[in-house]
Amino acid sequence: MSERVVAITGGHGALGQAVVEAALAQGLKVAVIDHASGHAAPDSVLEVGGVDLTDPAEAAEAIATVVAHFGRLDALLNIAGGFVWRTVEGGENEWGRMFALNLTTALNASRAALPHLKASDEGRIVNVGANGALKAASGMGAYSASKSAVHRLTEALAEELKSSSVTVNAVLPSIIDTAANRADMPDADPRAWVAPADLAATILFLASPQARAITGALLPVTGRV
Template sequence: MSLVLQDRTVVVTGGFGVLGRALGASLMARGAQVALLDRAEVPPSLESAERLLAIGGVDLASGEAAATALERIVGQFGKLDSLVNVAGGFAWETVEGGHLATWDRLYEMNVRTAVAASQAALPHLLASGAGRIVNIGAIGALKAAVGMGAYAASKASVARLTEALAEELKDRGVTVNAVLPSIIDTPTNRADMPDADPSRWVAPEALAAVIAFLLSDDAASITGACLPVGGRV
């Protein structure tokens, strides 16, 4: 595998989940130093190593907590080049029978965490000279289905955040893009949809490869893009 991210330092929020772990492994295989951040505690199976730092117990909805975690990462690796905002959540709920608290919760998980992490990362990304932010949106935000109102609205906000921040930074050496997956092949999704064909979904490793491209020098001319990664859904 080509070391297109050699000596880059990348932070992945929501790093202990299925996509976060797959992305961390993919980025390290491409030469990057990787820091995985998560609200959960560090699982025993995920130990920090020479080019991997795992930090748990981080409330990424808090600007102060995000800034403290990123300062720790820069202290260990000496710099920060890229941020991937994976942290988020999902809930299926109709508008008629749903709760306002669900809308608030999904906004906090999917949007506020991305804003807080981006704000904390920006001073370091600007200093990098080739900073990158990639947000995880959702293809479902382009056309919401039944029960997807709160989730799709929060992910649509991620897309608008991506576009607005890209405009802010387009002349300052930092690109901002989003990937919009359909259904990611995870154990949870397989359990929730036992009659579906997961071979049509997006494998975490495949999505990780797209993200790695957006973090690379080859994608330096791409900013403000919301890229659908739909598999065969």
């Protein structure tokens, strides 16, 4: 088994579960940090539940729990986030909520993890942006703006860390093939979407030592959309 330790925020969501499964298959040591708690998981997975990553103190405590358990941290995979479709005129609280769920969670977790990632020979941060944030569609203003901010966070942090071992990259998926998306778009062809397992494989490559030459990348993962 690899000695590398990965912390996965939002590990109980559809994508998060796919990443956990793929990480375990690669022999990685896995910690799941999530707002939800009480989920069943393999015994080898460290569950850190009930965490509000929009609170810097809770994010720091969660990362400290991971390091105390495993003795190290090599990669942070920021998968926690949310989505809402709402027009600018019709929305009220969605902008703040989207920035909190998508940007603030990644920012707080990254800040908390950085001292430990710098201590790793091959520290990694992988964020989840959105291909839809490259050009916002109707009803996608709040979501796209928050994911665009994740892109800028990725680029800025990658530049700041170029003198260290830590790389920072983001994947930009289009529509992910989840049960929720199938329910919301019953007339679409999900075969054109991105399978969670395929996106998980891309994330874990960016989190691997083999991706050491890649930093500051915003990698589209768009299936056949």
